[in-house]
Amino acid sequence: MLACMSVSEILVARDHDAARLRAARRQGEIERIRRGACRAVPDGGTPDRSGWSAARELALDRARAVSAQLRTDHWCSHATAAVLHGLPLWRLPTVVHLAQHYRASSRAAVDVRRHLLEVPAEHRTERFGVPVTSLGRTVADCVTTLPPLEGLVVADAALARGLDVEEASAIVRCRRQGRRRGLLVLDLADAGAESPWESWLRYVGHWVGLPRPQTQVPVTSRLGRHRVDLGWPDHEVLAEFDGLVKYRTGAFGDGYDADEASIAEKRREEAITEQTGIPLLRVTSKDAAHPEAVAKRLLARFPPSVRRAARRNPLLTRPQ
Secondary structure: OOOOOOOOOEEEHHHOOHHHHHHHHHOOOEEEEEOOEEEEOOOOOOOOOOOHHHHHHHHHHHHHHHHHHOOOOOEEOHHHHHHHOOOOOOOOOOOEEEEEOOOOOOOOOOOEEEEEOOOOHHHEEEEOOEEEEOHHHHHHHHHHHOOHHHHHHHHHHHHHOOOOHHHHHHHHHOOOOOHHHHHHHHHHOOOOOOOHHHHHHHHHHHHOOOOOOEEEEEEEEOOEEEEEEEEEHHHOEEEEEOOHHHHOOOOOOOOOOHHHHHHHHHHHHHHHHHHHOOOOEEEOHHHHHOHHHHHHHHHHOOOHHHHHHOOOOOOOOOOO
8 A cells, every 4th residue: 555645645546556446435534635646544444524514625635636737837826826825715716726827738628727918927926735825915916816705705814814915916917907996906805804794795895895804803892802804983883694504503613602601702792882872783694695785784873964965986896
């Protein structure tokens, strides 16, 4: 059998004996992740590879596999580069995005999307041993090609990690396609968004034409200091995304009590409302399928003058 395999070790078929690879797959030591490439399975067997984190791990390992299989210059780019940089995405890429200097042949793999682009030296870096576009270049690629909500999720997280917005904007200004949308998304980016869902809620506000909100609004109540995800203090509006996972017993370990978490959250909300006089608008992931309803609820909190002034920007498409 194959010896000394570590977790997520990538094995390229051409570099190994085919019979030994087949035997290792039968024994559950490796699993196929794309044509001509496998990855090692941890000792103890295949782990539970369900859920978002497992899908993200698979996207990363497929990028590593494609890179290991290629013998020509390439750089993982766009959403694939975002995965390699550890940035959250609204949707994980279903293909591996590559920036290369040549066009794909008619026999090119269907799980690889090649972009005929120049990648200057200052836009190159490496992650997990894989050549990848720099953080600024990655964000520029994402905000000019992805739907604006998805671009905003990437830009928000990158900004929180030190993205040079001027650098990314300069790259976007050189683009022929997606330039106006990309610059708008970069302008709307906010490092205060602590999750893609918080970016989604803020995007709904931008989508319907509300004024720019404040993120992580500080409130001090009788229970201590709090931060509210989103707010328009001048208009006495506060909104939060409520992650339902925290109300599931054991969600954060065996000792986690969902009932206690629910009670604590209710006390926190009551204390914030008591201190500010503002009832919190709460939104959950179940509301994502109906952004118009969320927008209506949000608009209803504002005075008539703000509602009348709200205008949708055609560059901001419906969140979905």
